[in-house]
Amino acid sequence: MSDPAAEVLVRGDMVGDKPLIGPSHILRAKNLYVELxxxxxxxxxxxxxxxxxxxxxxxxxxxxxxxxxxxxxxVLSCDNYPWRPPRSNDAHRVALHEQYGERGLxxxxxxxxxxxxGRIADLVREFKNGAPSLALRIMDTTNHFVHNDRMILDTSGxxxxxxxxxxxxxxxxxxxxxxxxxxxxETLEHRRKRARDPITPFGETVLGIEQAKLDKIKEQCELVVxxxxxxxxxx
Numbered sequence: 001m002s003d004p005a006a007e008v009l010v011r012g013d014m015v016g017d018k019p020l021i022g023p024s025h026i027l028r029a030k031n032l033y034v035e036l037x038x039x040x041x042x043x044x045x046x047x048x049x050x051x052x053x054x055x056x057x058x059x060x061x062x063x064x065x066x067x068x069x070x071x072x073x074x075v076l077s078c079d080n081y082p083w084r085p086p087r088s089n090d091a092h093r094v095a096l097h098e099q100y101g102e103r104g105l106x107x108x109x110x111x112x113x114x115x116x117x118g119r120i121a122d123l124v125r126e127f128k129n130g131a132p133s134l135a136l137r138i139m140d141t142t143n144h145f146v147h148n149d150r151m152i153l154d155t156s157g158x159x160x161x162x163x164x165x166x167x168x169x170x171x172x173x174x175x176x177x178x179x180x181x182x183x184x185x186e187t188l189e190h191r192r193k194r195a196r197d198p199i200t201p202f203g204e205t206v207l208g209i210e211q212a213k214l215d216k217i218k219e220q221c222e223l224v225v226x227x228x229x230x231x232x233x234x235x
Contacts, residue, residue, distance in 0.1 A: 006021055006061070007064060008021065008060045008061065008064050009063070009064040009067045010063040010064055010067060010073055010074065010075055011056075011075060012056050012059060012060060012075040012076070012077040012164055013074075013075065013076060013077050013080065013136065013151070014056070014077035014079055014080060014139060015138060015139060015140050015141065015142070016141055016142060017056055017077065019057040020057065021057050021060075021061065022057070024054070024227050024229070025054050025057040025058050025061060026061065027228075027229035028054070028058055028180070028227070028229045028231075029057075029058045029061035029062050029065065030065075030229075031225065031229050031230075032058070032062060032178060032225055032231060033062060033065045033066075034231075035176075035223055035233070036062065036176060036178075036223075037065070037066070037069065039175055039176065040175070041071075041159050042127065042128050042130065042159065042160075043128075043159075043160055043161070043175040043176070044127065044128060044160075044161045044162075044163065044173060044174040044176075045062065045160065045161070045162045045163065045174060045176050045177075045178065046163045046164075046169055046171055046174035046176070046177045046178065047059050047062070047162065047163065047164045047165075047168055047178045047180065048164075048165065048166060048167060048168040048169035048170075048177065048178070048179055048214070048217060048221070049166070049179055049180030049181065049182065049214065050166065050180075050182055050207070050210060050211055050214055051166060051207060051210070052182065053180040053181070053182040054180055054182070055164040055165065055166070055168075055180060056077070056164055058178075058180065059075045059162045059163075059164035062162055063075045063160070063162045066159065066160045071159040071160055072157050072159050072160070073158065073159065073160040073161070073162060074153065074155070074158050074160075074161055074162070075162045075164060076120075076123070076136070076161060076162065076164070077139075077164055077165060078120055078163055078164065078165025078166075078167065078168045078171070079139065079165050079166075080136070080137050080138060080146075081115055081116045081117075081119055081120055081137055081139075082114055082115050082139075082146075083113075083114065083115070083116055084146075085139070085140075085141075085145060085146050086139070086141050089114065092108075093105060093108065093109070093206065094202065096108055097202065097205070102205065102209060105205070105206065105209050106209055106213075109206065109209055109210055109213065110166065110210065110213050115167060116137075117167075117170065117171055117172075119137070120163070120171050121172040121173055123136070124161070124163070124171065124172070124173035124174065125173055127155055127158075127161050128173065131155060132154070132156045133152050133154050133155055133156075134152070134153045134155055135151075135152055135153075136150065136151045136152075136153050137150060138150040138151055166210065166214070167217070169217040169220060169221050170217060170220075176222050176223065177220065177221040177222055177223070178221060178223045178224075178225065179214075179217070179218045179221035179223070179224045179225070180225060181218075181224060181225065181226040181227065182227060219234070221234060222234055
């Protein structure tokens with residue numbers, strides 16, 4: 001018999017994203033839900049962590065757990081909010097590295113130069129203030145477009161907003177921030193299963209810089225969960 005907690009009732013809004021639910025995701029989501037289920041109405045949860053740490057899967061499972069408890073939820077992918085479409089952004093990263101080395105990447109990755117954090121913070125504020133709808137951006141990776149205000153989301157019946165993305169822990173406004181710990185080998189394996197781009201030497205450089213930045217973001221998160229499902233509270 002399948003685990004009812006593994007049933008996904010809501011997924012993130014990244015076009016073409018295909019979360020692959022595994023036992024570790026289910027365990028971590030269950031343990032996190034124990035800590036998060038008492039959040040007040042119109043709450044926002046931010047789930048962040050390294051590439052391949054299971055953000056999409058755990059966000060989907062958490063949102064689904066709230067729905068099963070009678071609290072409608074929506075999962076918003078922060079990966080929809082870079083200033084440049086994916087291929088343009090990748091090319092810009094390479095150009096920065098060629099011109100300025102790792103210092104150029106450090107000043108760009110996960111900053112307001114790369115991602116429209118202000119727009120996401122506006123959405124969080126509007127949701128918490130009871131806005132009846134939100135105008136969401138959609139990233140079309142296949143056709144290489146960013147569609148601003150492409151989808152109007154009716155939020156009148158939504159009780160919980162779950163943000164998921166590598167840098168979601170830096171967004172202003174969430175009621176709780178969750179950091180997903182992993183290691184580099186787990187990241188590679190998860191990316192392989194989800195058919196992400198192969199890791200090149202440049203990609204390893206990017207992931208290394210990201211990890212150093214994320215180690216600092218982890219210190220700002222109220223909840224930290226490892227791959228064994230152990231949840232640590234901070235603060």
